[in-house]
Structure formats: structure tokens, C-alpha cells
Amino acid sequence: MPGQVAYQIMWNRLISIVEEQAQALVRTAFSTSVREAGDLSAGVYDAAGQMLAQAVTGTPGHVNAMADAVPHFIRDIGLDTMRPGDVYLTNDPWKGTGHLHDITVCTPAFHKDRLIGFFACTAHVTDIGGRGFGADADAVYEEGLHLPIMRFASAGTVDPTLIQIIRANVRAPDQLVGDLYALATCNDIGRGRLTEMLDEYGLDDLDGISDFILDHSRRATLDRIAALPQGQAAAHMRIDGYTRPVDLHVSVTFAGDRVLCDWTGTSGPDPKGINVPMVYTKAYACFALKCAIAPDIPNNAASLAPFEVTAPPGTIVNALHPAPVALRHVIGHLLPDTIFGALDQLMPGVVPAEGAGCLCNFQMSLRPRTGTGGAGDAEVLVFNSGGAGARPSLDGLSATAFPSGVMTMPVEATEQVGPVIIWRKELRPDSGGAGQYRGGLGQVMEVGPRAGYDMHLSAMFDRVEHPARGRRGGAAGGATTVALSDGTPLRGKGRQHIPEGTRAVMGFPGGGGYGDVGARDVDAVRRDLALGYITPEMARRDYGLSDHDVQAVLAATALGGEGANS
Known part of the structure; x- marks a missing residue:
């Protein structure tokens, strides 16, 4: 059995493998949102569906939601039916990453004729049919083509009927089908690299490395939580919403071996497509908590487990089917700032x-x-x-x-x-x-x-x-x-x-801004003015810069040719 050092090397190797997986997706995807913006995720999982490593490239909403997606694939497909060459997919908002425009592809990894784990990746696609990407739908049925958890390929053969259905329902069929093949290919690259690693270390499966990663991550995260001051704090944020303003209420509790994050009191669902499935709420809530409490511990099933996120069913952050959810990110991306309002009371000077x-x-x-x-x-x-x-x-x-x-x-x-x-x-x-x-x-x-x-x-x-x-x-x-x-x-x-x-x-x-404006370094104000980050009016009004200083900075800037977009 490999020792601690070898397992640590393999852990780093897995992170490298899934990063290569993600970069392959960036290079081969058809959608500009993936190629240019990096709106994707990639990860590797053990045979039980527990995430062991995620790519550095990607978004919390994808990878943290995808951490919960692979167990859905296991349940819906069935372990006993899985074969080498299989590829599965879904864009189910409640089992994937929160809306129909994200497609998650899951590939079982076999080694020596034994199922040892899974690779998964997600990408945002430009079009999935329906009304198009936007908030105007009244139900998820209007927002596009729903692909339940199903086989994209069986034993290496892509399902031609599925491809026909997809092509008949989207505005850019070549682009979308190309993205599906890119997703499947990047998983296959990860699978190949994993096989090479197992052969190199003479391993038959991922059991040992899985136990090592999850045990060390769990203990390290619990140590961070145990060092926190025990207590509870609440915060509120009001945002625009669509048909009416939305009130986000959160309570954060440091409770020994857990951090609890509860959204009781948050507004009910909106008639339009800004509602958030719970999987996406959990993804961004966990991300915010982990950033503040344990940012240097790699993301995996065990390092995420002590962060418990709850929300009453039927609130806008735990929207139920068939609520429209196309723009779930508009609210989901604001959840961390709401949580930071509570954490600032418990951990001053951190967020x-x-x-x-x-x-x-x-x-x-x-x-x-x-x-x-x-x-x-x-x-x-x-x-x-x-x-x-x-x-x-x-x-x-x-x-x-x-x-x-x-x-x-x-x-x-x-x-x-x-x-x-x-x-x-x-x-x-x-x-x-x-x-x-x-x-x-x-x-x-x-x-x-x-x-x-x-x-x-x-x-x-x-x-x-x-x-x-x-x-x-x-x-x-x-x-x-x-x-x-x-x-x-x-x-x-x-x-x-x-x-x-x-x-x-x-x-x-x-x-x-952060902190009293009167405490800002005067040289920093002058630099902001010279670079065009602030106007002379703001320099005078908000920062108290004198007319003489303003004119001196502007004169020096004119002589030096330093512009607003330098």
C-alpha cells in the first residue's frame, strides 16, 4: 500500500488531471462562453460518487453543484448497468447546476474491468431552445429543452435519436452538439490520465487515495471550524428582483463541528425566471463560507460536508419544479455577499x-x-x-x-x-x-x-x-x-x-468601499485621479482633495499622457 507521501503526490496528480480535463474543454468547446469566459467545471469522483478533486478552472456554481450531481447519475442510471464507453448527461436544473443552459456530462471510469470512479464536467451552452436565455418565462417548460439523466453514449456508441431530438429543438444545433462531444472528450482525457496514474503506482482502484483525501480534508476543515468563536449572526440584503424586490435573509451559526447557514425569512419565488434551485444555493453558500473559513483546503466532498445549508422549500432560494430558473445566477451570485454580512459580525476584518x-x-x-x-x-x-x-x-x-x-x-x-x-x-x-x-x-x-x-x-x-x-x-x-x-x-x-x-x-x-473614507491614503486618491478611476468631482466631494491638488494631478497627467484606461 502506498505511503502518505505517495498519496499526497497522487492527490496533487488528480488535481492536475482534472485541470487538464478542464483545459481540454476550453480548447475544444464550440460556445464562446466556455472558450473565452471559462464558464465550466471538471471533477473526478470515487466509485461512491464523492468528489475527490476539482479543476482550478471553473465556477463555484458549477463545480459545487456538480459535487451533488454524480450521485444522481448513479441512482438514475444504476451501477449494475454501467459499461466501459458509456457517457451520461443531463441539464435537469434540480439535479445538475440550476438551469437548463448548463449541461453536465458524466463518464464512468473503469480499470481492469472494474468501475472505480467517475469523471464529470459542465459547460454553459449559448442556446437550449425555448424562449432563449433570459428571465421572461413563466415556467421551466418555456425555458428550453429538458434532458433528463440519460445515456449520451452506450458502450462507445452515441445515441443518434438523442442527437436528432436536440438538433430539432435548438437554434444552433451544430454548436450545441459540438459542445456535447467536447464535454464527453474531456472526460475521456481525464479517464485516460487516471489509468496512467493507477498503472504507474500499481493500484487496482481509487479506494486508498479516496480515503486519504477525504480523511485529511475532513480533519483539516473541522480543525478550522473548531478554532472559530462559537456564535450566530444574521444579515439581510435587498436586491432588485424582477417583478418586485427580493429580500435575502441569512443566519450563520458556528456550532462546534459544523457551520450552519439558513435562509429562513427570504422572499418567496418570483413569477419570472430568477428563481434558484437548492443545489445552486448550496453551491454558492458553501463557497462563501469556505472562502472565509478554509480557503486553502482543496474542494472535495469532505471539505464541503461540514457546511450545512438549509432554506425553506418554496422560497426564491429553494425554488421547486416547475419554477422558471434560467437566471438563477442573478440571485445565486449575490448570496455570498449576504453571507459575508453575517460573517463580518463573527469574523471582523476578514470579508x-x-x-x-x-x-x-x-x-x-x-x-x-x-x-x-x-x-x-x-x-x-x-x-x-x-x-x-x-x-x-x-x-x-x-x-x-x-x-x-x-x-x-x-x-x-x-x-x-x-x-x-x-x-x-x-x-x-x-x-x-x-x-x-x-x-x-x-x-x-x-x-x-x-x-x-x-x-x-x-x-x-x-x-x-x-x-x-x-x-x-x-x-x-x-x-x-x-x-x-x-x-x-x-x-x-x-x-x-x-x-x-x-x-x-x-x-x-x-x-x-471598505473603511472610513477619511483614512484613505492621499497618494492613492491622487493615483486614482491620474488613472481616471475617479473624476475631479469625486476627488473633491468624497475624498476632500483640494482644488490645488486636483489641478496639480491633472496637469501632471496631461504632461505624462496617463489616461483613464492605462
Whole structure:
């Protein structure tokens, strides 16, 4: 039997294997949301379906939800029916990662004719049929094609009937089917690497390494929890919602060998598609707790187990079928900031101020006008980020997705996949909340269709009416703004027409500041002004910079050529 050192090496090797698995998906996926934004996850599991390692590349909403998905595959498919060459899939929001636009693919791993574990991966697809990606549906049935847990391939043969059904129900069949093959292939790469490792160490299965990983992770996490001050704290956040504002209420309890996170008191479900299945609530709640309490312990079934998340059924964070859930991320990404409000009372000086939270996504549906010779319909999904909240000793990160970690998509990649023009994409001055440490900046984007196309914009924004709050005396970040280029306001959520000759102009929210603004270093204020992060008006009004200082900075900036987007 291998010793402790060998098992530690194999643990690191498994993490490397699933990272290679994820990178293979990035390189082979058809959807820009995967290739450019990294909206994916990859993991390896033991024969009981317990997650042993996850890829560094990926999102908490995918991988932490996927940690619960593999046991569903085991139950629904049946261990006794699994064979080498099988591949399974689902996009069930309640058994996968929370909405129909994420497809999870699970592959059993066999070694020496014995089932020893599983590889799984998830990717966001641009289109799954239905109304398209947006919040406007009244039930999950309208949101797209539902693929229950089923076989994508049996003993190496892909199901042709399944492929026909998928092709007949989505707007971009080649893209979606290509993504399915990419998902299956990246799992196979992981399986091959695992076989090589087992052969190298002369092992027949994963039992020993599984016990080592889970035992060490469990004990390390419990040690961190035991060192916490026992107690309970509650927090509340109000956000925009869709048909009405949503109140998020959370209670966090440090209870010896467990951390309890309960969402009792949170608003009921919304009639439109911003509801959150419990699996997604659990994913982001666990992520927030783990970031604060045990950030350096690798994610796996055992390191997640002591974090217990509950929510009353039928609340917006424990939505029941058939609630519409397409934009579950809009609320799900705001759960960590709500939890941080409670943790700040229990662990002062650890958590950041509130940030933009949810991704600043929008989808553009484009149709050629009659007689213009347009190439055809197109769906273009764009991932963007607002500013992160300031940290206890550092400014917030600008245009950075937290907690999702999804990357902002390059302009060039977006314009290449559809007839759209992004006229402007730049940091948004003054959007970072003032404080001893400044909140991260949001962005300004201006987009429109190319000549000959009509465009509808599906907005997926929050923080319009309720911007990110500062912490410990810091000021709020800038609110989201959405309008046409002629000044006509648009809604923060929902499908809206962009008339010919106009563009959509969006200001994404900034993060809240941290600490008393009067304590901010004057040189940091001058630097922010020189870089264009703040305007002269904000420098004077919020930071108290004198007119003489403002003029001196502006003069030096003009001489040095230092601009807002340096």
C-alpha cells in the first residue's frame, strides 16, 4: 500500500488531471462562453460518487453543484448497468447546476474491468431552445429543452435519436452538439490520465487515495471550524428582483463541528425566471463560507460536508419544479455577499465589502431585415463583470467577476460570432465606492447590431435600485444603468427591442468601499485621479482633495499622457 507521501503526490496528480480535463474543454468547446469566459467545471469522483478533486478552472456554481450531481447519475442510471464507453448527461436544473443552459456530462471510469470512479464536467451552452436565455418565462417548460439523466453514449456508441431530438429543438444545433462531444472528450482525457496514474503506482482502484483525501480534508476543515468563536449572526440584503424586490435573509451559526447557514425569512419565488434551485444555493453558500473559513483546503466532498445549508422549500432560494430558473445566477451570485454580512459580525476584518455580485450578462438576438441579404439569425451571449468589493486591506478588483470567477469575454471574440458591434467597452469612472479602500470599478458598454439586422437585448442585471453596499464605513458602489443611446431607459431584466439607429448603453455596477473614507491614503486618491478611476468631482466631494491638488494631478497627467484606461 502506498505511503502518505505517495498519496499526497497522487492527490496533487488528480488535481492536475482534472485541470487538464478542464483545459481540454476550453480548447475544444464550440460556445464562446466556455472558450473565452471559462464558464465550466471538471471533477473526478470515487466509485461512491464523492468528489475527490476539482479543476482550478471553473465556477463555484458549477463545480459545487456538480459535487451533488454524480450521485444522481448513479441512482438514475444504476451501477449494475454501467459499461466501459458509456457517457451520461443531463441539464435537469434540480439535479445538475440550476438551469437548463448548463449541461453536465458524466463518464464512468473503469480499470481492469472494474468501475472505480467517475469523471464529470459542465459547460454553459449559448442556446437550449425555448424562449432563449433570459428571465421572461413563466415556467421551466418555456425555458428550453429538458434532458433528463440519460445515456449520451452506450458502450462507445452515441445515441443518434438523442442527437436528432436536440438538433430539432435548438437554434444552433451544430454548436450545441459540438459542445456535447467536447464535454464527453474531456472526460475521456481525464479517464485516460487516471489509468496512467493507477498503472504507474500499481493500484487496482481509487479506494486508498479516496480515503486519504477525504480523511485529511475532513480533519483539516473541522480543525478550522473548531478554532472559530462559537456564535450566530444574521444579515439581510435587498436586491432588485424582477417583478418586485427580493429580500435575502441569512443566519450563520458556528456550532462546534459544523457551520450552519439558513435562509429562513427570504422572499418567496418570483413569477419570472430568477428563481434558484437548492443545489445552486448550496453551491454558492458553501463557497462563501469556505472562502472565509478554509480557503486553502482543496474542494472535495469532505471539505464541503461540514457546511450545512438549509432554506425553506418554496422560497426564491429553494425554488421547486416547475419554477422558471434560467437566471438563477442573478440571485445565486449575490448570496455570498449576504453571507459575508453575517460573517463580518463573527469574523471582523476578514470579508470584503459587497460587490457587483451577479455577472453582467446579456444576450443579443439578431434577425436579418427583409431584403438586406443578412446571413441568418444569430444568438450572441456576452459575459461581463462589474467591480468587486473593497477588501479589508486592499482596493476592490475592477471589472472582475466575484464570486463566479467567470472571465470577461473579449470584444473581438464576441463580434466574430454574430452581427454585432461593440462600440465602447471601458472602465466606469466613479463607480467604485469610496472608502479607506476603494471598491472595484464597473464597466461601460455600448452595443448594437450591424447594418441590416434587428436586435433584441435580453438583460440580466441587478444592482439597478440596490447598489453594492460598503462595509465598515465605506460608501456604496455605483448602481447599474441601462438605456438606449437616445436616453430612453431600459429595464434591468427582460427581453427588449433595440430600435434601428440606436444602441444599448450599459453601465455596470461598482463594488462598495471598505473603511472610513477619511483614512484613505492621499497618494492613492491622487493615483486614482491620474488613472481616471475617479473624476475631479469625486476627488473633491468624497475624498476632500483640494482644488490645488486636483489641478496639480491633472496637469501632471496631461504632461505624462496617463489616461483613464492605462
